[in-house]
Amino acid sequence: MSQDNPSIMSHVSIGTNRFAEAATFYDAVLATIGARRILDFPNAIAYGKAFPEFWVQTPYDGQRAAVGNGTHFGFFASNRAQVDSFYAAALAQGASGDGAPGAREEYGEPYYGCFVRDLDGHKIEAAYWDAELAEQLDL
Numbered sequence: 001m002s003q004d005n006p007s008i009m010s011h012v013s014i015g016t017n018r019f020a021e022a023a024t025f026y027d028a029v030l031a032t033i034g035a036r037r038i039l040d041f042p043n044a045i046a047y048g049k050a051f052p053e054f055w056v057q058t059p060y061d062g063q064r065a066a067v068g069n070g071t072h073f074g075f076f077a078s079n080r081a082q083v084d085s086f087y088a089a090a091l092a093q094g095a096s097g098d099g100a101p102g103a104r105e106e107y108g109e110p111y112y113g114c115f116v117r118d119l120d121g122h123k124i125e126a127a128y129w130d131a132e133l134a135e136q137l138d139l
Contacts, residue, residue: 011046012073013055015065016120019043022056025093025119030054032085033077033126065120072115072123079128080112086126087114094119101126110134 016022023045027037030047035054039046046052054073059065077083083101091097099115107113113127 007053009053011053011055013057014073014120014122015059016056017058017065018119019056019058021094021119025090025095026054026056028093029086029089029095029124030075032089033075033082035075067121067123072125074113074125074127077113077126077128083112083114083126083128087116090116090118090124095124098123099125108134108139109137110139 026045026047030036035047035049037045038048038052041057044055044057047054047056054075075086077086080101087097087101095116095118097115098117099113101112101114103109103112105111108129110130110133111127112130113125115123115125118124
């Protein structure tokens with residue numbers, strides 16, 4: 001059975017220097033948006049809702065993981081409450097806030113999101129796009 005997937009991405013991977021802690025962190029944080037572990041290997045975990053989309057792993061080359069300046073990873077939220085839960089769970093798991101949940105009209109009036117830095121310093125985001133409001137605004 002094939003799935004019709006509207007995404008243009010197959011997956012993304014981020015490196016971690018704290019694998020066990022990162023696994024605990026992402027288990028808790030990604031559960032808030034309905035994602036779960038899809039694949040689990042000794043040094044890599046893949047998360048998603050239906051297929052492995054987001055990988056957390058120790059770098060394949062054995063070098064230390066590094067954070068990309070200007071890089072961040074955004075996750076879909078189904079509503080504002082999921083954005084709020086994502087942010088709260090991330091902070092509870094040791095993330096640092098990098099933009100509390102809220103509207104950011106510079107991204108469009110229907111946008112509601114948050115940003116945090118994970119345990120390795122990667123910037124991650126949860127975002128909700130209010131499609132009904134976008135339709136009312138004719139966006």
